[in-house]
Amino acid sequence: MTVSKSVDEGFSSLQAALDSIPQEYKEAVTIRIKPGIYEEKITVKQGTPPVLLLGEDTNSTIITWSDNAHTLGPDGEPLGTFKSGTLNVFAEHFTAENLTIRNASGPGTGQAVAAFVDAGYAVFRRVRLLGDQDTLYTGQGKQYYNECCIEGDVDYIFGAATALFERCRLHNKRSRGYITAASTPEGAPFGYVFLDCEITSGEGVSEVYLGRPWRPYAHVAFIRTVMDSSIIGEGWHNWGQPDREETSRYEEYGSSGPGANPEARAAWSRQLIPQEAAKYRVLAVLDGWHPEGY
Template sequence: MKCKYFILIVFITCFSQFSKGSTGSNYDFIVSKDGDGDFTCIQDAINAVPDFRKNRTSIYIKNGVYKEKLILPASKNQVLFIGESLENTIITFDDYASKKNCFGEEKGTTGSSGFYIFGDDFTAENITFENSSGPVGQAVAVRIEGDRIFFNNCRFLGNQDTLYPHGENSRQYYKNCYIEGTVDFIFGWSTAVFEKCEIFCKGPGYVTAASTLEETPFGFVFINCKITGNAPAGSVYLGRPWRPYAKTAFINCELGEVIKAEGWHNWNKKDAERTVNYSEYKNTGSGAKSANRVSWSHQLTKEERETYTLENIFNGWIPESAANIQTP
């Protein structure tokens, strides 16, 4: 009888450890290229998340280079990605807009994306997202459609069109992130806040290309960020309007010498000068001098700056750090 009791205890203990992931951690699933996790591919872990689950699903991704074209469907909400380390947990793919699909058609900008995020309430920490195709035109690393998306301590690597906050009603928060590129490398319709991020300009071009809807009060907002790069001095614009009501603000940012004195470009759309909202507030650095800014950009007053709070920008949503989230 004692022997049977002992065996039962061992079985329960082993089952409990397995249910928390193969390494006995508190994550639901563990991905490891070495085979010592629950899956060797990230997409397999995503597919294993129950559709329309009402609780958070945490996925721990061990160090490795994962060359996968990922899709997080709209049925997979509250998914949490945690990388083992920022520099060594890399999700990469190499599609680009002019690359042909199996029918001989160009993939296009959206088709070039390495990771499509359609699910709501997605969070990622300590992960590098890369489009490795090189300087071949539009080549997206991540395209986001879902709402309430949070990236903390992540990297986005690419050239043209690196990061695509696409969803018109999507709210996205980037904290302590690194984003690099050349032309329009942060672009799209979404409301997105970048706080304490490094924006690295790899060549002459444009940091942003917002396409904010007229009725959307905020577009891209950069707070306490650093705009750096190895592009030639005075060769990068802060933004240009992909659509006529583009909204972009740089607040308390350090703007390096790569930024052009005029700051903003109209994309040869004279009418857009009347409709865009391109704003700055107390930026510093050699690229922040306002004397030669285009006349249709705006230096915020203190009262206007006070409207740029996370709660106001995100209409009540306050992002929560994954470090504070209790995983199962």
């Protein structure tokens, strides 16, 4: 099916297209989204069959909304972080390609999620995720991000899922911010893994941390990442809870660029040796799941 700003072609609303899928339908569905700015809050419900949201062009196909944690819901109460998302995914299998997903709430408005991803298996290819605080929530399951751009300022990639980011760009919008806030469950072999990514920043942005542990067993690994000068030498922050230094696993291998400073990194983080870094492969991290099939 097709979603378009043209009145003569398909659905005018992406949510209407999703809602039109019969509840009993089990086959994979592709929804082609024509260029345009779609101002709507989207939910891909639990029980939806495997769905692909396929835009024509990342820069011209934009889904945008502006809820934040303080926005009042229908009951008159603040939505909170977990209901602020522009795109909310609860389906077991989900893919998005060639899109921009934006929370336009703006800086200083608090937590405002662009993509709330609580799926079993989720794939994002060539997707821009734009926001400020809490841009991307990775709730559960296995998630794969390829050639995506994710921007924000505070904890802008956060959650418990095993998520692999390959050849992505992370863009820091504010000084003294944090890229990741992982809440990896105890015993999970992998949390966030960044392979061959790039970290950039706005003009004058500095003292940005690679991450801080939202929960005690946070795991984040940056493998062969090019880091600009916005990254603070210490690299990692303990969120004011020194006991999490004992349980969190913060790792790097082959970092380069002005922000790569292994000698200055927090003593409780690790620089991997080649044999350890070699274990960070797509199939190993995602426990045998190959995202190319979705």
